[in-house]
Amino acid sequence: MSLPLGLSVERIHAMYQRMLLMRAFDEHAGLARRENRLRGSVHEYTGQEAIAAGVCAMLRPADYISSYHRGHGHCIAKGADPAAMMLEIYGKAGGVCGGKGGSMHVADFSLSILGANGVVADGVTIAVGAAQAVRLLGEERIVVAFFGDGALNRGPMLEALNWAKVYDLPILFVCEDNGYSDHTRTASVTAGPGIVARAEAFGIPADSIDGNDLLAVACAAALLVGEVRTGKGPRFLHATTCRWRGHLALDRGLYRDPEEVAGYAAQDPIARIAGWLLDNGVAQATLDGDAAAAAGRIADAVALAEAAPCPDEAQLFTDVQDAGASSWA
Amino acid sequence: MGVITYAQAARLALQQEMQRDPRVWALGEDIGPEGGVAGQYLDLQREFGRHRIVDTPISESTIMGSAIGAAICGTRPVVELRYADFGLCAADEIVNQAAKARYMLGGQVRVPVVIRQPIGFREGMAAQHSQSTEAWWVHIPGLVVVAPATPADNHALLKAAIRSDDPVIYMEHKELWTTTGEVDAQAAPAPLGRAAIRREGGDLTLVTWSGMLGDSLAAAEAAQSKGVSVEVIDLRTLWPWDRDTVFDSVARTGRLLVVHQAVKVGGFGAEITAEVAEHLFGALRCAPRRLGAPRTPVPYAQPLEALCRVAPTQIVSSALAMLAET
Structure with a gap:
């Protein structure tokens, strides 16, 4: 079948495979956290995979992305090695950040991934700065900032939108709207006509789509990325989605109806695109093979991470700062 | 230049x-x-x-x-x-x-x-x-x-x-x-973490930085006329700070006075004083002292703002008092 915007069944299939990897990674991460095999905060991306997959499929290796606390999916979508990420969230030597960052700070600069971030909206201001550097250095790349709907109520987010438009920077803002700001329903704490209107108030063209529909994400992202890449200035993509798990892996869920959460499965972006792939000539056996491959790759990563050594104690003092490092460890 | x-x-x-x-x-x-x-x-x-x-x-x-x-x-x-x-x-x-x-x-x-x-x-x-x-x-x-x-x-x-x-x-x-x-327009970048001894002296080490250097040097001059020789160290970099230069000086003088414009409570003078006390306690001839602003917001009215400033006379009197202790 013919698809618009250079899309093809093969490309969609590849995005689907990435989504399976994200799902397997975070379903394990959440479980491992609940079993206390991991420490700290783990924020699963489960249910939101189509957004990272569809957007990152439109990017070149040199394009920067910044992410937020729910960041594993974006890293995998941009090509990060799940094994190095698993080592990281297990706090082990060989982790992509040497085990010193953990779940909220996964990043791989060799892939232009500027990192997940533990402070809501801070990755967005960093992203506009990355775009400013791109401009200053005369580079070809663009920047994508991923963030959640909760970020729209932080001042720096609004500053960053203004900033991007004032300097006409090559950046795509991607709001993953799962309806929740941490443990609070976003609508209950948000004034005004909505997220798209906020972007448009700064003169930034915005598109709103069903973020559980990979095809919709991919098509919108292809258009918006193309506009940003051709120097038309910042663009904004609002993608509605469902956060299947808690804000954190350890989440009592007191703020939402379990029935609402149970209903999310009907919008499963993976099941939906699997159906489309079947309709478009991909065999069930192939899809089954994809799922097994993703599960196997994550199982291997887990085995590696669980067996790996912790960072040695000298790592405590490395990479703090150069000035004074020798005398003030 | x-x-x-x-x-x-x-x-x-x-x-x-x-x-x-x-x-x-x-x-x-x-x-x-x-x-x-x-x-x-x-x-x-x-x-x-x-x-x-x-x-x-x-x-x-x-x-x-x-x-x-x-x-x-x-x-x-x-x-x-x-x-x-x-x-x-x-x-x-x-x-x-x-x-x-x-x-x-x-x-x-x-x-x-x-x-x-x-x-x-x-x-x-x-x-x-x-x-x-x-x-x-x-x-x-x-x-x-x-x-x-x-x-x-x-x-x-x-x-x-x-x-x-x-x-x-x-x-x-x-x-x-x-x-x-x-x-000197052609000056090389100054090394970070290196203090400067702005005035040499043998009786007391005065550590300061930024806006208090001028008053500290004036106070050192005034103290000299009263027979007290004050060494004035301009820290220049607060982190990393030049512990070697400060320690060497205090080891010679046995007295430490830290002067800064920031609020004294929790100011960086506390860190310097504590480090000296921990490492050079035996070399100290009297208790270290600190001078800084009182723990109030900075007031607008001129006479009140003046009370927040460390005056050169305070520096001199502190130095003389420290000498009098030993």
Whole structure:
């Protein structure tokens, strides 16, 4: 079948495979956290995979992305090695950040991934700065900032939108709207006509789509990325989605109806695109093979991470700062 | 170069570094046509264009956040926050991002950013425009903290800060902008973390920095006339601070007096005093002393503001009292 915007069944299939990897990674991460095999905060991306997959499929290796606390999916979508990420969230030597960052700070600069971030909206201001550097250095790349709907109520987010438009920077803002700001329903704490209107108030063209529909994400992202890449200035993509798990892996869920959460499965972006792939000539056996491959790759990563050594104690003092490092460890 | 002001010295350093390295740029409020609050950016936008001398909205979080993003993506931004008081509007980005990015990302990235936050009193600027917050930043691992006291240092240390791959909190003093001094335009960057002995003396070690250097030197002169020889150390960099120079001096004099304009309670003088007490207790001939502002907001009324300032007479009397103890 013919698809618009250079899309093809093969490309969609590849995005689907990435989504399976994200799902397997975070379903394990959440479980491992609940079993206390991991420490700290783990924020699963489960249910939101189509957004990272569809957007990152439109990017070149040199394009920067910044992410937020729910960041594993974006890293995998941009090509990060799940094994190095698993080592990281297990706090082990060989982790992509040497085990010193953990779940909220996964990043791989060799892939232009500027990192997940533990402070809501801070990755967005960093992203506009990355775009400013791109401009200053005369580079070809663009920047994508991923963030959640909760970020729209932080001042720096609004500053960053203004900033991007004032300097006409090559950046795509991607709001993953799962309806929740941490443990609070976003609508209950948000004034005004909505997220798209906020972007448009700064003169930034915005598109709103069903973020559980990979095809919709991919098509919108292809258009918006193309506009940003051709120097038309910042663009904004609002993608509605469902956060299947808690804000954190350890989440009592007191703020939402379990029935609402149970209903999310009907919008499963993976099941939906699997159906489309079947309709478009991909065999069930192939899809089954994809799922097994993703599960196997994550199982291997887990085995590696669980067996790996912790960072040695000298790592405590490395990479703090150069000035004074020798005398003030 | 000859004799220029402290503000002109900073302007010269930035200009030279921008000429030397096209990756260096500056951003902040009012640094374009206005040339900064003290003229420290005057005409630089004309020379380097609005993409390298960037006038920004009043958006401190994004001034700082975008500088971090630009720093980790191959440029070397110089951030102007105008007053240290407004640096607090960007504290999250400084503390949670700039200071930690290299460490928490496992050394994948450096954050070569200079964060200019002028400190100190400036004739009636009152509670929200007069603070000396240097100790706050010293407390944060990952940051370098610099506080130049002379035009020559504001030139050589700013050069060093711009060339540093660590994030540098660069704290000029607002009342020093118009002070003048000899500046060698060809001076090399000053090493970060190295203090300067501004006056040699044998009876007492006075450690100070930034806006209190002048009064400390005047006080040392006055003390000399009363027979007390004061060694004045200008710390120049608060983190890392030059422990060797301070320790060597205190080991000789046996007396330590720290003078700063910041609030005394929890000020950086406490750290210096504690380090000396921990390491040189046996060499001390009397208890160390600190002079700083009282723990009040800075008042507007002139006589009240004056009470917050450490007076040269206080420095002299403290020095004499310490000598009298032993």
